[in-house]
Amino acid sequence: MNKHLIQLIDISNLDKEIDSFEPRIKEANKELDVILDEEKVLKRELDELEATNKDLSLAIQKNENHLSELSNKLEDIAKKTKLIKTEKESKALSLEEELAKEQITFANEEIARLNTLISSKNDNIKELKNKISELNKNAKEVEQKVEKEVKEIKGEQEKIFKQKEELVAKMDQKIISFYEKIRKWAKNTGVVSITRQACGGCFMRINDKTYSDVIRSDDIITCPHCGRILYNEETKEA
Ligand SMILES: [Zn+2]
Known part of the structure; x- marks a missing residue:
């Protein structure tokens, strides 16, 4: 058989071998990829929870502002009550007072409800953070293992690659x-x-x-x- 053809068959076999390392490298990385993906999902969940808590805190702030407006209003009503002259005025004011007190009760209930929500979300956040830090630790360990594996595989690949280079150097460049x-x-x-x-x-x-x-x-x-x-x-x- 033609000497060049024999070399070509050898080169082709070496190329096949060199490429066969790629799936092995991918496979080695897979375990780490799974952990990193899981971490990404949990981090997204954490971001969402934190954003929700921020919204809840803003809602509490709004209710607190409303409460302080209502308390000013009650003070106003108290002042006006002292200056009442007619029954009609008295009725109107006490109606206003009643309404403001109802709104105060409602705002306080709303604040309590929002605080309960925040505290339950905070529990979830804490749990998620623990999970993420555990995954992180796990990822670091796996990463080290994978790095070692990939280094070994690449070392083998490099050896075959050198063989190919040596053979190519000996071959007719046109071929x-x-x-x-x-x-x-x-x-x-x-x-x-x-x-x-x-x-x-x-x-x-x-x-x-x-x-x-x-x-x-x-x-x-x-x-x-x-x-x-x-x-x-x-x-x-x-
Ligand atoms: Zn053909």
Whole structure:
């Protein structure tokens, strides 16, 4: 078999091996990603709770302002009561007083209700913060583990990459750039073997002439259908 073709098969196998590390790196990162996603969800929940509490506090403030207005009003009514001259005036004022007192009761009840809500949200916030800090701790541990794993995988990958570089340096540069061009679209199937007279990349049947060329010729032959570089497994073994 053509020496260049043998090199191309080797290069193609090395490329396959180099790429096979990527899923392993992704897999190693998965555990960490799950924790980080969970943390993100909890943080969003925490932000929402804190925003709600802010709104509740503002509502309390509003009610407190209203209370102070109402207490001024009661003082006013008390002053006016001293100056009352007619029964009609007296009735009007006591009606006004009653209304203000009702509003005071309502505002106080509202404040109490809002405070209960805030305190229950605060419990939730505390719980969430605990969970987040636990996740954080967990994430840090997993991160260290993942970092170590990824470093190991990348180390192995680097070794294969060096092998490829050494081989590429020895090869005919025209042939390697021809291969790289095919690899751009064919990825790791740029160099394929023929099985039952069909291309191992596009699976189309190879005509007899090309087939016999692949078996006998010393040239580099490409698939007439897809353009991948072809070789015959048996010729290679021989
Ligand atoms: Zn093909």
